[in-house]
Amino acid sequence: MVKNIVEFNHVSVTFQQNHKDVHAVSDVSFGIPTGQIFGIAGYSGAGKSTLVRTINLLQQPTAGRISVLGEIFFDADDAKHPAIGAKKLRQQRRKIGMVFQHYNLLNEKTVIQNVEFALKHSDLKAKEVTQKAAELLEDVGLSKLAKYYPAQLSGGQQQRVAIARALANDPQILISDEATSALDPENTNQILDLLQELNQKYQLTVILITHEMEAIKRICDQVVIMDSGKVVDSGSLLDVFVKSENPVTHRIVGNDFDAKAILNSLQIDWSNRKLVQLIYYSGQISEPIIVELYSRFNVAANIVYADIEEFKQQLVGTMIVELNGNEAQTQQALDYLQQLDIETTELRGAAV
Numbered sequence: 393m394v395k396n397i398v399e400f401n402h403v404s405v406t407f408q409q410n411h412k413d414v415h416a417v418s419d420v421s422f423g424i425p426t427g428q429i430f431g432i433a434g435y436s437g438a439g440k441s442t443l444v445r446t447i448n449l450l451q452q453p454t455a456g457r458i459s460v461l462g463e464i465f466f467d468a469d470d471a472k473h474p475a476i477g478a479k480k481l482r483q484q485r486r487k488i489g490m491v492f493q494h495y496n497l498l499n500e501k502t503v504i505q506n507v508e509f510a511l512k513h514s515d516l517k518a519k520e521v522t523q524k525a526a527e528l529l530e531d532v533g534l535s536k537l538a539k540y541y542p543a544q545l546s547g548g549q550q551q552r553v554a555i556a557r558a559l560a561n562d563p564q565i566l567i568s569d570e571a572t573s574a575l576d577p578e579n580t581n582q583i584l585d586l587l588q589e590l591n592q593k594y595q596l597t598v599i600l601i602t603h604e605m606e607a608i609k610r611i612c613d614q615v616v617i618m619d620s621g622k623v624v625d626s627g628s629l630l631d632v633f634v635k636s637e638n639p640v641t642h643r644i645v646g647n648d649f650d651a652k653a654i655l656n657s658l659q660i661d662w663s664n665r666k667l668v669q670l671i672y673y674s675g676q677i678s679e680p681i682i683v684e685l686y687s688r689f690n691v692a693a694n695i696v697y698a699d700i701e702e703f704k705q706q707l708v709g710t711m712i713v714e715l716n717g718n719e720a721q722t723q724q725a726l727d728y729l730q731q732l733d734i735e736t737t738e739l740r741g742a743a744v
C-alpha cells in the first residue's frame with residue numbers, strides 16, 4: 393500500500409481568460425495519506441476544485457507532477473508523454489469516485505437503476521449488477537427507497553444515491569467536492585457521518601473539498617487550507633485550527649483559539665492585566681483547576697472567556713483567565729497547569 397495515495401508536486405494550473413493568465417493553482421505540493429479523510433478547505437475561488445480535478449486529469453496541470461495510486465499520472469517535465477495513456481487513465485479513473493454539490497442523477501430512472509447504470513461497463517452479469525446495487529444502497533441506508541425516483545427524494549437522500557453510484561466500481565478514493573454545500577445542517581452531518589463510515593468500512597480515502605469549516609472539523613484527519621491558488625497552511629486539525637498562528641488561516645478557519653482576536657472582539661482592555669490563555673484537551677482536566685489554583689497557591693483566577701470546540705470527537709477547550717496573586721505564587725500556579733499538560737500562554741503587556 394502506498395503511503396500517499398495522491399501526491400502533488402509543484403502543481404500549477406493557469407487558465408487564459410480575456411488574454412490574461414488566471415493562476416487557479418500555483419505551485420502546490422502535498423501528499424494525501426492512504427486511508428485518511430483529508431480536507432481541502434478555503435473560500436470560493438481558492439482553487440480547490442481545479443486542484444482536485446487534476447487528480448483524475450479532468451483538468452491537466454500546466455506544470456508539476458501528480459502521482460495517484462502509486463503511479464505517475466502527469467509529469468509536465470516529460471515532454472513526450474506528460475499524461476498516462478487514455479486506456480490506463482480510463483481504468484484508473486474507476487478507482488476514483490466523485491460526488492458533487494449537484495447530485496446529477498438520472499431523473500427518469502429509479503434509485504437502484506441509477507446505481508446499476510454506473511455498473512454498465514463492469515464484468516458483472518445482470519443479476520450480479522442488481523445485487524451489487526442493492527448492497528450499495530444498503531451501505532448508504534436507502535434500501536427501502538430503491539424503487540423511488542430521484543424527484544421523490546430529499547436532497548440528502550439524493551446525495552446518498554450519488555454516493556452509492558460513486559462507490560459502484562469499488563474505488564479506493566472518493567472525492568467529495570462541496571457535496572454537502574446545498575444541504576441543511578442535519579443532512580450535512582448525516583452525509584459526513586456516512587463518509588466517515590465508508591472510510592472505515594472500506595479503508596476508502598476520502599478527499600473532502602469544502603468551504604464549510606464545521607465539515608472539516610467533524611470528520612477530517614488532516615487538512616490543507618488554500619487561498620488564491622496556494623496552500624497557505626496544512627496539518628492535523630489541531631495544528632491548523634488550534635495551533636496555527638497564520639493570520640490567513642485564522643481568517644479562513646476562524647479565531648476560536650486566537651486570544652488577541654477574542655479579547656478584541658469582546659472589547660476587553662487587557663493592556664495592564666495579567667491574562668493567561670489555557671488550552672486543554674479532552675480527558676485532561678479531572679480536577680477543578682480554578683479552585684485548586686486558589687487553595688494550593690492562593691491565586692484567584694477570574695474567567696474572562698471560555699469555549700469548547702469539537703474536532704473529530706476530540707474536545708479542545710480554551711479559557712482566558714485573569715490571575716491575581718503574588719509573582720512567585722502565580723508562577724507556581726502556571727507551573728502546576730503545565731504539569732497537567734494544559735498549554736498556557738501569558739498575554740500580559742500587549743495593547744488592545
Ligand SMILES: Nc1ncnc2c1ncn2[C@@H]1O[C@H](COP(=O)(O)OP(=O)(O)OP(=O)(O)O)[C@@H](O)[C@H]1O
Binds near residue numbers: 408434435442443
Ligand atoms: N475553466 C476556467 N477558465 C478560467 N478560469 C477558471 C476556470 N476554472 C476555474 N477558473 C478560475 O480559477 C479560480 C479557482 O477556481 P476553483 O473553482 O478551482 O475554486 P474553488 O476553490 O473550487 O471555488 P468554488 O468552490 O467556488 O468552485 C477562480 O478564480 C476561477 O474563476
